[in-house]
Amino acid sequence: MISIGIIGCGAIGSDVAREADGMDEVDEIYLYDIVEERGKALADELKKARFERVEDFLSRVDVVFEAASQQAVYEYAEKIIEAGKDMVIMTIGALFDDAFRENLIKKAKEKKCKIYLPSGAVAGIDGVKAASIGGLDEVTLVTTKSPEAFGKHFDKRTVLFDGTAREAVKLFPRNVNVSACLSLAGMGFDRTKVKVVADPVIRFNSHKILAHGKFGRLRAEVENLPNPNNPSTSYLASLSAIAVLRKIVNPLQIGI
Numbered sequence: 001m002i003s004i005g006i007i008g009c010g011a012i013g014s015d016v017a018r019e020a021d022g023m024d025e026v027d028e029i030y031l032y033d034i035v036e037e038r039g040k041a042l043a044d045e046l047k048k049a050r051f052e053r054v055e056d057f058l059s060r061v062d063v064v065f066e067a068a069s070q071q072a073v074y075e076y077a078e079k080i081i082e083a084g085k086d087m088v089i090m091t092i093g094a095l096f097d098d099a100f101r102e103n104l105i106k107k108a109k110e111k112k113c114k115i116y117l118p119s120g121a122v123a124g125i126d127g128v129k130a131a132s133i134g135g136l137d138e139v140t141l142v143t144t145k146s147p148e149a150f151g152k153h154f155d156k157r158t159v160l161f162d163g164t165a166r167e168a169v170k171l172f173p174r175n176v177n178v179s180a181c182l183s184l185a186g187m188g189f190d191r192t193k194v195k196v197v198a199d200p201v202i203r204f205n206s207h208k209i210l211a212h213g214k215f216g217r218l219r220a221e222v223e224n225l226p227n228p229n230n231p232s233t234s235y236l237a238s239l240s241a242i243a244v245l246r247k248i249v250n251p252l253q254i255g256i
């Protein structure tokens, strides 16, 4: 049995909490949201959940899910690891800060804690991670959305950006979590290429990963449907967070 904490009770946090509430392996769920009414309303809806401040529940949980914001990662991640607890980070973009990330990893090693980064809205992270051990020559993320998603109008497919992941996230902050996860799995922020495309033909946001290396060639594409509770979040992101929760409690570990 494990107890979990969840920071952020929006689309992803609520999906994880509802799933955890129905799992035999989960004993207690502690919820926190900066908007108290949101966290309390979710706690009222669930059997095993209660609303508490992070500082108050930290000593009683095994793992904390962050599904809130970059600010929440900067505010709580170190405290969680210092307390010797594992952490799942959805706002992976916060780890673009090299000094912050390296310090967190160092602390986690000292405390023997794990920091889980779900694959979120993309597919293919497992392959890129394995391939990086043999050596990668090139990794590219192609994100394609309708022109309206960028507040623009184009009659034909138009490449809006072609550069490194580190540059891309400054210009397209909505791509930040996907780019960060891919960069950390493969070649890092300065060698991972990102292409952002506006295409009037497509209906769904798509993320395509292309990788070349000693292993051969990989091509993985997802066409994402939005989360019913937050149209700007892909539903797959919630499902990947839930998959990580199941991985934590399951003796059978599938994939990497």
Ligand SMILES: NC(=O)c1ccc[n+]([C@@H]2O[C@H](COP(=O)([O-])OP(=O)(O)OC[C@H]3O[C@@H](n4cnc5c(N)ncnc54)[C@H](O)[C@@H]3O)[C@@H](O)[C@H]2O)c1
Pocket: 007, 008, 009, 010, 011, 012, 013, 032, 033, 034, 035, 038, 066, 067, 068, 069, 070, 071, 072, 075, 090, 091, 092, 118, 119, 120, 121, 122, 177, 178, 181, 229, 230, 233, 234, 237
């Ligand atoms: N890894 C991925 O592929 C991926 C995909 C989608 C979203 N995300 C990230 O996951 C996070 C959650 O996404 P979501 O769609 O559930 O968002 P959401 O807006 O639906 O919910 C976020 C919740 O967190 C709360 N919150 C914000 N800052 C907080 C803080 N400092 N302390 C406590 N609570 C705080 C908000 O009040 C809100 O209820 C976002 O940061 C988003 O960027 C990652």
